[in-house]
Structures are given as C-alpha cells and as structure tokens.
Amino acid sequence: MTAMPIPPAPAPLTAPPSGPPAIEMTDLRVDYGNCVAVDDVSLTVPPGEIFGLVGPNGAGKTSTFRVLATLMKPTYGEVRLAGIDILENPREARRIMGYMPDLAPVPSDLKVWEFLDLFAEAHGLGSAAERRQRIDEGLAEVGLTDKRTVLCKTLSRGQTQRLVLAKTLLHRPKVMILDEPASGMDPLSRRNLRLALRKLAAEGTTVFVSSHILGELAEMCSSLCVMNRGRLLASGPVDEVRRLMGRAERTLTVVVLDRAAEAAAWIARQPGTDAITTHGLRLTFRFSASQEEQAALITGLVQEGLRLSSFEEQKSTFEDILVEVAENNQTA
Ligand SMILES: Nc1ncnc2c1ncn2[C@@H]1O[C@H](COP(=O)(O)OP(=O)(O)OP(=O)(O)O)[C@@H](O)[C@H]1O
Numbered sequence: 358m359t360a361m362p363i364p365p366a367p368a369p370l371t372a373p374p375s376g377p378p379a380i381e382m383t384d385l386r387v388d389y390g391n392c393v394a395v396d397d398v399s400l401t402v403p404p405g406e407i408f409g410l411v412g413p414n415g416a417g418k419t420s421t422f423r424v425l426a427t428l429m430k431p432t433y434g435e436v437r438l439a440g441i442d443i444l445e446n447p448r449e450a451r452r453i454m455g456y457m458p459d460l461a462p463v464p465s466d467l468k469v470w471e472f473l474d475l476f477a478e479a480h481g482l483g484s485a486a487e488r489r490q491r492i493d494e495g496l497a498e499v500g501l502t503d504k505r506t507v508l509c510k511t512l513s514r515g516q517t518q519r520l521v522l523a524k525t526l527l528h529r530p531k532v533m534i535l536d537e538p539a540s541g542m543d544p545l546s547r548r549n550l551r552l553a554l555r556k557l558a559a560e561g562t563t564v565f566v567s568s569h570i571l572g573e574l575a576e577m578c579s580s581l582c583v584m585n586r587g588r589l590l591a592s593g594p595v596d597e598v599r600r601l602m603g604r605a606e607r608t609l610t611v612v613v614l615d616r617a618a619e620a621a622a623w624i625a626r627q628p629g630t631d632a633i634t635t636h637g638l639r640l641t642f643r644f645s646a647s648q649e650e651q652a653a654l655i656t657g658l659v660q661e662g663l664r665l666s667s668f669e670e671q672k673s674t675f676e677d678i679l680v681e682v683a684e685n686n687q688t689a
C-alpha cells in the first residue's frame with residue numbers, strides 16, 4: 358500500500374455493481390459517558406448515491422460522521438468505506454474520503470487560495486502549478502472564483518461553508534461526508550450545492566450528507582435515512598421516507614354548522630382516519646394519507662351535504678413525526 362502522493366484525478370469509477378458498498382456501518386455505537394449518541398446503527402450506502410441523514414438536534418448525526426471521518430473511535434461496531442475497514446486502515450480510508458465538519462474552523466489570516474493550497478500540499482497534489490489548477494477548479498465549483506485572493510476572515514458564513522466544501526473536494530474523494538453543508542447558505546448557494554453534488558454523484562462519488570431539515574435533503578438526495586436519539590428510524594428512497602413522514606404529519610380539525618354526530622360517523626368510515634374526538638361541532642381526528650386523499654376527504658364531506666364552517670390542519674412537531682415514523686416502521 359502506498360500512502361502519498363494521492364493522484365490528483367483518479368480514474369473514473371468503473372466499479373461493477375457487485376463492488377463493495379461505498380459506506381457500510383454495522384452495529385455502530387458511540388457513547389459519551391452515560392449518553393448513547395449512536396445506538397447500534399447499521400446502514401449500507403451504494404456507490405454513486407447522494408444519501409441523506411436527517412434528524413433533529415442531538416440525533417447523533419455528527420457523532421456518526423466523526424466516526425466515518427476517522428476522527429473518533431466508536432464504542433463498538435464496524436465501518437467500511439469502499440471496502441476499507443476504517444478502524445484497521447484509517448490512513449487508507451482518509452485518502453478516499455472527504456469530510457466537511459458542521460463547524461469548520463477556517464484560519465482568519467490566510468487568503469482563500471493559501472488556505473486551499475495548505476490542504477492541496479497536505480494531500481500531495483503535485484507541483485505548485487498543478488495545485489493552482491486544482492484550487493481554481495475547486496473555487497469555480499463552489500462559485501468563489503472572485504474571492505481567490507481575499508482573506509478568509511472577510512468571507513460571510515455561507516461563503517465560508519462553500520470554501521470548506523472546496524477544500525473537501527480538492528483531492529477528489531470517492532466518498533464525501535458532509536455535515537450540514539447547507540446551513541448558512543442562501544437559496545442560490547443551496548441550489549449550486551445541489552447541482553455540485555449531483556455532478557459529483559454522476560462521476561461516481563458517493564455523498565453522505567446531513568441536515569435537520571427534511572425538505573432540504575429531499576431536494577438533493579436519492580435516498581435518506583432518519584435518525585433520532587441515536588437510533589435509525591427509517592431508511593430508503595426519498596419518496597418512501599417522505600411518504601412515511603408525511604403520513605404521520607396530520608391532525609385535522611373540522612367544524613360543522615350542524616349534524617356533528619353524522620359527520621363524525623362519516624369521517625370514521627373513511628380510510629386513513631383515526632382517533633376522532635368530538636367537542637360540540639368541532640371534530641378532531643388523525644389522518645394518515647396523501648394530500649390528494651385529504652382533498653378527496655374534504656370534497657366527500659361537502660358532497661354528503663355536511664356543512665363545514667372551518668377546516669384546519671395541524672402539523673405535528675418533528676419529534677412527534679419521528680416517533681410515529683418509528684412506530685409505523687415497526688409495524689410495517
Ligand atoms: N463531546 C461530547 N460529549 C458528551 N456528549 C456529547 C458530545 N458530543 C455529542 N454529545 C451528545 O451526543 C448526542 C448526539 O450529538 P450529535 O452532535 O452527534 O448530534 P447531531 O445530530 O449532530 O445534532 P445537531 O443537529 O445539533 O448537530 C447528543 O445528546 C449530544 O449531547
């Protein structure tokens with residue numbers, strides 16, 4: 358095994374589908390004293406995927422990523438990146454992996470290109486001219502070409518995020534681990550990030566990216582997993598996970614002008630309705646179905662001749678949704 362230098366442009370990925378998964382975690386556990394941050398998580402990410410990790414604050418996203426990035430040893434469990442056992446071969450794993458931490462320290466008194474050059478040198482990316490070319494490519498990829506010669510400390514938060522992303526891309530990693538990369542980015546930067554990640558995935562790079570915002574990940578990922586309190590609650594194609602989470606989302610309240618008992622009986626007969634309570638003319642119930650089915654439910658009420666004076670949808674909190682997703686998953 359040769360350690361350095363890393364070739365600046367590895368051959369395009371031609372691994373057959375039968376090759377090793379890009380990321381393979383088995384029974385991963387991370388404890389901090391009494392706190393179980395990652396609780397026996399097993400997950401496989403195929404090559405070339407943009408795979409999302411969504412979960413609220415404290416879910417265990419950063420702890421998982423720090424283990425993958427070889428910055429922290431798990432309590433137990435096994436992790437392989439492109440077939441490399443990262444606990445046995447952390448140096449080899451680091452060569453093929455790029456990690457963008459959630460709060461990346463950026464030296465304030467270096468110019469943007471100097472900061473990138475430090476890392477380009479550390480990765481052994483060839484001569485000064487070759488490094489310069491790679492740095493310029495990286496800056497173009499994140500839309501920071503015009504900031505090449507400014508001091509890092511003059512960058513805004515979102516621009517700093519983009520600079521750190523450019524740093525993560527320098528050695529063209531096969532597996533990218535991005536911890537909340539879009540936080541602090543404006544909508545245009547987020548769109549550019551999405552496009553940049555898609556391009557990388559099309560070239561065979563695998564991206565594992567976290568956020569606590571489902572919508573943000575759903576826009577950029579092909580598949581997602583959901584984590585809460587250290588546990589993996591759901592994992593699969595974006596639409597499937599979204600459907601699971603969407604189904605758990607709604608409590609509906611209907612107020613009728615009269616015939617409340619009749620309305621309650623009709624609602625109870627409709628598929629997807631549950632836990633109906635009646636307070637006078639106000640009926641509250643859970644509804645586990647799509648938006649289209651919700652529209653059909655409202656139309657149906659009206660067609661029954663029931664007179665609605667108001668209709669309201671309450672969104673559950675993220676925590677409620679996660680609990681329900683976990684329960685649905687267990688019974689699925
Ligand atoms: N260094 C530490 N020492 C003790 N406990 C920690 C440490 N780092 C994280 N934790 C705890 O581990 C749990 C998971 O934290 P982690 O940072 O992995 O979550 P996260 O999903 O990244 O959250 P966030 O969305 O806030 O970034 C939390 O309960 C947190 O308090």
Ligand SMILES: [Mg+2]
Pocket residue numbers: 418419420459536
């Ligand atoms: Mg975090």
